[in-house]
Amino acid sequence: MKSQLTMRQKDQRLAWFLIAPSLVIILGVTLYPILNTLYLSFFEAPAGINLPKTFVGLENYRGLLTDPTFWATIGRTLYFTIVSVGLELILGLAIAQLIQSHPPGWRFLRVSLIIPWAIPTIVNGAMWRWIYSADFGALNGLLQELGIITRYQVWLVKPASAMNLVILADLWHVLPFAALIFQAALAALPEELDEAAKVDGANAWKRFWYIRLPQLRLAILVVLIVRTVEAFRVFDIVYIITRGGPAFATMTITYLTYLETFAYGKLGTGAALSFLISLFTLLMAVIYIRFLYRPQEQSE
Amino acid sequence: MRRRKILSKIGMFALTLPVLAFIYLPVLWLLTASISTRAELLTVPPHWIPQNPTLVNYLNIFLPGSSTSEVSRTIAITLLNSFKVASAVTVICLVVGGLAAYALVRVPFRYSRGILVGVLGTRMIPEISLVIPLFIVASHLSLIDKPSVLVITYLTFSLPFAIWLMASFFQSIPVELEDAARIDGCSRLEILWRIVMPISAPGLVSTGLFVFLLSWDEFFYALIFTSTLASKTAPVAISEFVGRYVTDITAMMAGGVLAAIPPVLLALIFQRYIVSGITAGAVKG
Numbered sequence: 001m002k003s004q005l006t007m008r009q010k011d012q013r014l015a016w017f018l019i020a021p022s023l024v025i026i027l028g029v030t031l032y033p034i035l036n037t038l039y040l041s042f043f044e045a046p047a048g049i050n051l052p053k054t055f056v057g058l059e060n061y062r063g064l065l066t067d068p069t070f071w072a073t074i075g076r077t078l079y080f081t082i083v084s085v086g087l088e089l090i091l092g093l094a095i096a097q098l099i100q101s102h103p104p105g106w107r108f109l110r111v112s113l114i115i116p117w118a119i120p121t122i123v124n125g126a127m128w129r130w131i132y133s134a135d136f137g138a139l140n141g142l143l144q145e146l147g148i149i150t151r152y153q154v155w156l157v158k159p160a161s162a163m164n165l166v167i168l169a170d171l172w173h174v175l176p177f178a179a180l181i182f183q184a185a186l187a188a189l190p191e192e193l194d195e196a197a198k199v200d201g202a203n204a205w206k207r208f209w210y211i212r213l214p215q216l217r218l219a220i221l222v223v224l225i226v227r228t229v230e231a232f233r234v235f236d237i238v239y240i241i242t243r244g245g246p247a248f249a250t251m252t253i254t255y256l257t258y259l260e261t262f263a264y265g266k267l268g269t270g271a272a273l274s275f276l277i278s279l280f281t282l283l284m285a286v287i288y289i290r291f292l293y294r295p296q297e298q299s300e
Numbered sequence: 301m302r303r304r305k306i307l308s309k310i311g312m313f314a315l316t317l318p319v320l321a322f323i324y325l326p327v328l329w330l331l332t333a334s335i336s337t338r339a340e341l342l343t344v345p346p347h348w349i350p351q352n353p354t355l356v357n358y359l360n361i362f363l364p365g366s367s368t369s370e371v372s373r374t375i376a377i378t379l380l381n382s383f384k385v386a387s388a389v390t391v392i393c394l395v396v397g398g399l400a401a402y403a404l405v406r407v408p409f410r411y412s413r414g415i416l417v418g419v420l421g422t423r424m425i426p427e428i429s430l431v432i433p434l435f436i437v438a439s440h441l442s443l444i445d446k447p448s449v450l451v452i453t454y455l456t457f458s459l460p461f462a463i464w465l466m467a468s469f470f471q472s473i474p475v476e477l478e479d480a481a482r483i484d485g486c487s488r489l490e491i492l493w494r495i496v497m498p499i500s501a502p503g504l505v506s507t508g509l510f511v512f513l514l515s516w517d518e519f520f521y522a523l524i525f526t527s528t529l530a531s532k533t534a535p536v537a538i539s540e541f542v543g544r545y546v547t548d549i550t551a552m553m554a555g556g557v558l559a560a561i562p563p564v565l566l567a568l569i570f571q572r573y574i575v576s577g578i579t580a581g582a583v584k585g
Contacts, residue, residue: 008408014488015409022400022463023415029434029456030422036433095319103312111571112323118567119327120517122535123556126542127330130553138329141346152344172326180575233426236519240539254428262524267432274429281424 034278040271047265060272069248070256070273076163077253081231084167084174088227089220091171092178097208099179100186110183113176121173125240128169132156132241159249162242166250170237174230178223185219186212229281253277330560333553334358341550357554371541371548375555377529378537382559385447385533386515389454393462393511394504401466402492406478416467422460427520430456435524447531453521458511465510465577469503470496506573513563534559 041060043053064070095113099106116124131138134154143149155161189212197207235254238244244251244259254277261270333341334357336350360372404412434453435444443449473496481491497504519535526532538559541552567574 011407011488012409015403015407015412018399018403018407019409019415021396022459025396025455025459026419026422029452030425030430030460033430033433033456034425036436037429040432098312098315098319101312103309103316105313105316109316109320111568112320114567114571114574115327115564116323118513118563119560120535120563122517122519122538123330123560126538126552126556127326129542130333130549131326131329136342136344136346138346141344141348145345172322177578180578184575184578229424233428235428236535239519239523240542243543254426257428261432271432274426274432277426278429281426 037271037275040267041275043268045267045271047261047267053268056268060268061276064269064272064276072248073251073253073256076249076251077232077234080163080167080234080252081228083164084170084231084234085224085227087167087171088175088178089223091175092182092223093213093216093220095175095179096182096186097212099183110180113179115176116172117174117176117180119173121236122240124173125169125237128165128172129156129241132165132169156242157246159246162246162249166237166241169241170231170234173237174227178227181219181223182216185216189215225284228284232280232284233277253280330553330556333550334557335554336550338548338550357550358558360551361554361558369548369551371551371555374529374532374537374541375534375551375558378532378534379555379558381447381529381531382516382533382535383562385450385454386512388447388451389458389515390508390512392451392455393458394508397459397462397507398466398504399492401463402470402496404463405467405470406475406496407488416464419460419463423457423464425456427457431521431524434521438525444525445527445531449525450518450522450531450533453525454515454518457518458514461514462507462511465507466500466503469500469507472503473499502573502576505570506577509566509570509573510577513566516559516563 040053042055042057044056044059045051045053095109099110119127132155134140134152134157137152137155139155140149140152144152153161155165193211194207197211202210233254234252235258238250238252238255239258242250244255253273257270257273257277260266260273332348332350335353335355336347337352337354337356340347340350340352357372360368361376364373364376403409404416430453434456438444438449438453443452477495477499478491481495486494517535518533519539522533522536523539526536534555538552538556541548541555
């Protein structure tokens with residue numbers, strides 16, 4: 001009895017000993033900063049380290065929420081997120097189903113998906129920026145040779161096309177993530193249901209829509225959450241392709257926060273903005289989980 | 301019936317072609333640019349296949365001479381910085397995170413669940429929400445523009461991720477194996493070293509890969525915290541060259557290819573781990 005007690009105590013001590021280094025690091029680099037960001041968001045704080053801060057309460061938040069620029073930025077960020085994630089889900093499912101129907105060369109296609117996924121975001125951005133180049137770009141060259149355009153176009157200077165082209169460049173990099181997850185999920189599905197439906201005369205489309213898709217709910221939920229959270233905070237690809245231009249057409253919320261903080265030196269406003277991004281992120285995760293888990297729980 | 305099946309196979313195959321084109325055409329164009337001469341790259345209409353292919357852009361990066369452009373020199377140094385930082389982050393995550401992950405799933409401990417959920421939660425926090433305080437602290441400690449500040453800040457996203465991924469791998473090891481070893485008189489740490497580690501080697505490899513790829517890819521912290529060649533990483537160097545109007549574009553493209561080669565090669569070599577890692581990591585979250 002006594003030896004068992006010391007055993008448990010030994011376990012507790014060992015656990016603390018093994019977990020403590022990670023805990024200290026994580027608390028130091030995430031918990032302290034996030035709380036400090038919240039604290040800073042109640043101050044008007046200039047960028048110099050030793051410059052005095054003034055407490056302004058919720059003024060930074062009030063200023064943002066009444067600023068049309070802020071709401072326009074939220075709108076653009078939502079546009080980016082919805083179009084990007086929507087295309088990923090649809091095309092990701094389509095590519096996964098294509099691979100899963102095993103046409104000649106399906107293994108090669110599956111391996112190929114890894115390449116865009118592995119290429120660093122910044123290299124991806126530089127590559128697409130060069131493809132979109134107004135003077136020497138491959139997009140202009142290709143479209144002209146195909147006779148679709150007669151003159152080279154300044155794609156990234158037109159607000160209407162700039163955002164969609166950034167989305168296309170991003171899609172190239174992130175679509176494989178969705179396709180690979182969906183393909184793995186499809187491959188793991190039991191075949192009996194599908195076979196039974198086939199015997200009952202359901203066509204390929206109906207079998208996909210009514211039988212496989214509902215079983216993919218968990219995989220879809222995962223891609224939806226992970227990718228929405230990532231797309232909403234998009235920064236790298238915008239920075240490298242358009243730097244938020246032309247005329248703010250690709251200014252997303254993280255890019256605005258970066259400018260406010262590091263270009264305009266308004267730490268308080270930047271902190272308020274970045275705290276709002278965290279809240280949005282949290283909110284989206286909660287909404288998704290509630291909506292998508294409920295029907296599943298009922299059926300079980 | 302059989303004919304219909306063959307027709308549908310052909311139809312499916314035809315559908316794979318646009319997907320493959322979408323994947324490969326941009327990459328081929330990047331590769332083409334990196335082996336072109338500057339004069340040829342700036343022709344209108346573009347030469348789809350370079351008439352004078354050259355490896356000089358790569359040679360300039362690996363063997364800088366007196367005529368080598370600033371771009372090539374910068375690329376070489378920053379690639380090395382990227383490698384150092386990503387390696388350090390990977391080692392720390394595997395060792396520190398591995399011990400924590402093991403303790404959290406296997407050692408009976410009151411707060412395990414709470415800590416694991418907390419770790420998951422920290423993964424959701426965007427980099428932008430942490431960067432201001434991190435920047436202020438780093439300034440006070442004079443860590444700005446040092447590689448170590450990148451290692452520390454990269455732990456914000458990589459360590460929780462590594463713990464969470466390794467916890468899911470450790471969990472899949474049958475407890476019976478460990479119990480048997482305990483009856484034979486092995487201590488917890490001996491069990492971890494002799495039994496758990498060898499069995500979960502694939503999990504550790506895939507965790508290490510993901511952490512390395514994430515760190516190699518990282519841009520935001522590197523942009524904020526670095527300013528000179530002492531700590532600048534390859535993504536930051538590339539982003540600066542892209543922003544300039546007049547730049548050694550072919551050298552930059554070669555740099556882009558070199559920055560892409562390590563992750564692409566690693567991902568292709570370990571593709572089984574990658575796919576299982578993406579799904580294990582994502583689905584179990």
